[in-house]
Amino acid sequence: MPKIAFWQGNMGIAMGAIAAGCRFFGGYPITPSTEIAEAMAEELPRLGGKFIQMEDEIAGIAAAIGASIAGVKSMTATSGPGFSLKQENLGLAYMAEIPLVVVDVMRGGPSTGLPTKISQQDVMQARWGSHGDHGTIAYAPSSVQECYEITVEAFNMAERFRQPVLIMNDEVLGHMREKVIVPEDDTLVLVDRKRPTVSPDEFVPYRADEQDDIPPMAGMGDGYRWHVTGLTHNDWGFPTNNAAEIEKKMLRLMRKIDRFRDDIVKYDTESVKDADVLVLSYGSVARTALSAVRMARKKGIKVGHFRPVTLWPFPDKELELIASRAKTILVPELNCGQMVLEVERVVGKERVVRQNLVNGELFKPAEILSKIEEVA
Amino acid sequence: MPREEVMKWLRTRFFPHIWCPGCGHGVIMHALLRSLTALDKKPEETVIASGIGCSSRMPGYINACTVHTTHGRSLGFATGIKLAKPELTVIDVMGDGDCTAIGGNHFIHAARRNLDITTVIFNNNIYGMTGGQYSPLTPMASKATTAPFGHIERPFDIAALAIAAGATYVARGTAFHAQLLTDLIVKGIESKGFSVIDAITQCPISYGRKNKMGSAADMLAWQRDSAVPAQAVAKMKPEDLQGKFVIGELYRTTAPEYTAEYDKLIARVYKKGGKEN
Numbered sequence: 240m241p242k243i244a245f246w247q248g249n250m251g252i253a254m255g256a257i258a259a260g261c262r263f264f265g266g267y268p269i270t271p272s273t274e275i276a277e278a279m280a281e282e283l284p285r286l287g288g289k290f291i292q293m294e295d296e297i298a299g300i301a302a303a304i305g306a307s308i309a310g311v312k313s314m315t316a317t318s319g320p321g322f323s324l325k326q327e328n329l330g331l332a333y334m335a336e337i338p339l340v341v342v343d344v345m346r347g348g349p350s351t352g353l354p355t356k357i358s359q360q361d362v363m364q365a366r367w368g369s370h371g372d373h374g375t376i377a378y379a380p381s382s383v384q385e386c387y388e389i390t391v392e393a394f395n396m397a398e399r400f401r402q403p404v405l406i407m408n409d410e411v412l413g414h415m416r417e418k419v420i421v422p423e424d425d426t427l428v429l430v431d432r433k434r435p436t437v438s439p440d441e442f443v444p445y446r447a448d449e450q451d452d453i454p455p456m457a458g459m460g461d462g463y464r465w466h467v468t469g470l471t472h473n474d475w476g477f478p479t480n481n482a483a484e485i486e487k488k489m490l491r492l493m494r495k496i497d498r499f500r501d502d503i504v505k506y507d508t509e510s511v512k513d514a515d516v517l518v519l520s521y522g523s524v525a526r527t528a529l530s531a532v533r534m535a536r537k538k539g540i541k542v543g544h545f546r547p548v549t550l551w552p553f554p555d556k557e558l559e560l561i562a563s564r565a566k567t568i569l570v571p572e573l574n575c576g577q578m579v580l581e582v583e584r585v586v587g588k589e590r591v592v593r594q595n596l597v598n599g600e601l602f603k604p605a606e607i608l609s610k611i612e613e614v615a
Numbered sequence: 616m617p618r619e620e621v622m623k624w625l626r627t628r629f630f631p632h633i634w635c636p637g638c639g640h641g642v643i644m645h646a647l648l649r650s651l652t653a654l655d656k657k658p659e660e661t662v663i664a665s666g667i668g669c670s671s672r673m674p675g676y677i678n679a680c681t682v683h684t685t686h687g688r689s690l691g692f693a694t695g696i697k698l699a700k701p702e703l704t705v706i707d708v709m710g711d712g713d714c715t716a717i718g719g720n721h722f723i724h725a726a727r728r729n730l731d732i733t734t735v736i737f738n739n740n741i742y743g744m745t746g747g748q749y750s751p752l753t754p755m756a757s758k759a760t761t762a763p764f765g766h767i768e769r770p771f772d773i774a775a776l777a778i779a780a781g782a783t784y785v786a787r788g789t790a791f792h793a794q795l796l797t798d799l800i801v802k803g804i805e806s807k808g809f810s811v812i813d814a815i816t817q818c819p820i821s822y823g824r825k826n827k828m829g830s831a832a833d834m835l836a837w838q839r840d841s842a843v844p845a846q847a848v849a850k851m852k853p854e855d856l857q858g859k860f861v862i863g864e865l866y867r868t869t870a871p872e873y874t875a876e877y878d879k880l881i882a883r884v885y886k887k888g889g890k891e892n
C-alpha cells in the first residue's frame with residue numbers, strides 16, 4: 240500500500256534520496272536547504288547510513304564524493320552561497336565521473352542576498368557554474384510529490400551516467416507542505432552504477448563501453464585498484480597531455496549525455512494544442528503560471544503551458560515543435576532572464592516576451608494572467 | 616632500487632614521475648611504501664588521497680586505491696571514504712601549502728574529529744608546483760617569488776597546530792632521516808585516530824636556489840644538522856634549540872575515534888526498516 244505523507248519539499252527530497260538508496264550525506268547548514276540535512280541526520284543512522292556536517296560546503300561535497308568513490312550513493316544539499324562554494328569540487332566529480340546528487344534550494348542573490356526568499360537566479364550557474372565543459376543534468380521540481388520522485392530519478396541518472404546530477408529546488412517549494420503519495424519501496428525502479436565485469440588485473444578504470452560511453456566503476460575497497468584525478472586523464476586514469484587522449488576524454492564526457500538526451504529530458508504540457516500564447520515556466524513559478532493559464536482559458540484566451548522538468552538538458556526540440564504555432568512565448572522567471580536565453584535560442588527572439596521578478600516574491604497568478612492578457 | 620615488496624606497490628606504468636632532480640618527495644614516498652609493506656597492508660584495501668601540488672602527485676605512482684583531488688580539500692574526500700568504508704586504511708598526503716593554507720580549515724577539523732586517517736605533510740617550506748611562492752611554512756626572512764624582499768609573515772608550527780586541534784599522534788621526520796620517517800609513519804598508521812607526520816623535505820629548485828641553500832645534498836645536510844631528536848630535547852637549553860627543529864614522536868594520546876563513535880551511534884538507533892521508528 241502506498242503511504243500518504245504531508246511533507247515539505249525539502250523533506251520530499253530527503254525521503255526520495257533515502258528511497259533511492261542514498262546512504263551518505265555530507266553538508267553544511269544554509270537556509271533554505273537546511274531541512275534536507277536535518278532530515279538526513281535523523282534518517283541515515285537508523286538505516287546504517289551516515290550523515291556528517293562538515294566544516295563548510297566545500298568539505299560537504301568533498302565528503303559526499305569520497306563516499307561515492309567508496310561505493311555508497313551520496314548527496315549534498317545547499318543554497319546560493321553554498322552552491323557557489325561547491326562548484327570546484329562539482330567539477331572534480333564531472334571530470335572523475337563520480338555519481339552524486341547535489342541539491343540547490345534557490346534563494347535570492349547575488350551574495351548572501353535573500354536567505355529566506357525565493358529566486359530562480361542559479362539556473363545558469365547550474366549549467367556553467369563549474370569551470371570547463373561538461374554535460375549537465377539538472378531538474379526543477381514543481382510539487383512536493385515531484386521533489387520525491389525527481390530525487391529518485393536524479394540518483395538513477397547519476398548512477399547511470401556516472402556524474403553529478405543537480406536538483407534546482409526553490410525556497411517556496413522547499414518549505415511548502417503538500418500531500419505526497421509515497422510509493423512502496425519495492426515498486427521503485429532503482430539504478431546502480433555499472434560495476435566492472437573483468438578481474439582487478441584486467442581493469443582499465445576509464446575504458447568506456449562502446450554501447451553507452453560509460454566506464455564501469457569499481458568501489459574502492461571492492462578489490463580493484465584505480466586512480467581518481469581531476470586532471471584530464473587517459474583510460475588508465477592517468478594525467479595526460481596527449482592531444483588525442485585529451486580529446487577522447489572531453490568528447491566522451493559530452494557525448495555520454497548527448498547520446499542519451501532523449502532518455503533524460505523531461506517536460507510537461509497543458510493546453511498547448513491550440514495555444515496562441517505559450518507560457519513557459521518551471522519550479523514554483525509553474526504553479527502560479529498554471530493557475531494563470533487556467534484562468535485565462537476560462538476567459539477564452541487560447542493559452543497553454545510548457546514546463547521543462549529538466550532545465551538541463553533543455554527540452555529544446557520538444558519546445559520547438561510545441562511552440563511552432565504559438566504567436567507569443569511568455570517566460571515568467573524569478574531572475575533577470577536566464578532560461579529565457581534558451582527559449583530564445585530555440586524559437587528566436589521575435590516571439591519571446593519576458594516577465595521577470597527579483598524582489599524576493601513569487602509571482603501571483605493575477606500578475607501572470609494580466610501579462611497573458613497583454614500579449615494575447 | 617627499492618626492495619621487491621616496495622616495487623609491487625608502484626605503478627611503473629605511470630613513470631617517469633614529475634619531480635625535479637634532488638627533490639625530497641620521492642624519499643618520503645619510499646618511506647611511506649616501506650611503512651605500508653612493514654605493516655603488511657594490502658594495496659586494494661589502502662586508500663591514498665591527496666590534494667594538488669608536487670607532493671600530491673604521489674598517489675598516482677602508487678598502485679593502491681588512489682584519489683588525487685582538489686587543492687587543499689583532500690581531507691574532505693578522505694573523510695567520506697573513511698566513513699563509507701571504515702575498514703580501509705586511509706592515508707592523506709599533502710604539501711605544506713595544500714594542508715595549512717587552502718586546506719587549513721579541513722586539517723584542523725579532521726584533527727578535531729579524530730578520524731582514523733594518517734596524514735603525511737610534505738613540508739618543503741614553499742609552493743613547489745607553482746614555482747616557489749611562499750606558503751604558511753615559509754620561514755621569516757626567506758625569499759620566495761612572491762616575497763622577493765624577504766618574507767615578513769610568521770610560519771605555522773604544524774605539530775603544535777595539529778596537537779591544539781586534537782590530533783592524537785603527531786611526529787616529525789625528514790627526508791634525510793628516512794628510516795626514522797618510515798618508523799614514524801608506521802606508528803601513525805597503527806595509532807587509531809588522526810595522525811600527523813610533518814615530513815621535512817627539500818625543494819632545491821624553488822626554495823633552495825632562492826635562499827642560497829646549495830645543492831640537494833647540502834639541503835639534506837642542513838636537515839641532518841638542524842634536527843634534534845625528541846629524546847634529546849629535555850637535556851638541552853632553549854638557546855641550543857635556536858634554529859633547530861625537533862624530530863621523532865612529538866605527541867601521542869588517546870581519544871574517541873570518529874568512525875568508532877559513529878558505529879556506536881548507529882548501533883544505538885539502528886532498527887530494521889528504520890523509517891518506522
Ligand SMILES: Cc1ncc(C[n+]2csc(CCOP(=O)(O)OP(=O)(O)O)c2C)c(N)n1
Pocket residue numbers: 667668669670671686709710711712713714737739741742743744745750
Ligand atoms: C583552487 C586552486 N588554487 C590554486 C591552485 C594552484 N596551485 C597548485 S599547487 C599549489 C601549491 C602547492 O604547494 P604545496 O601544497 O606546498 O605542495 P608542493 O607543490 O610544494 O609539493 C597551488 C597554489 C590550484 N591548483 N587550485
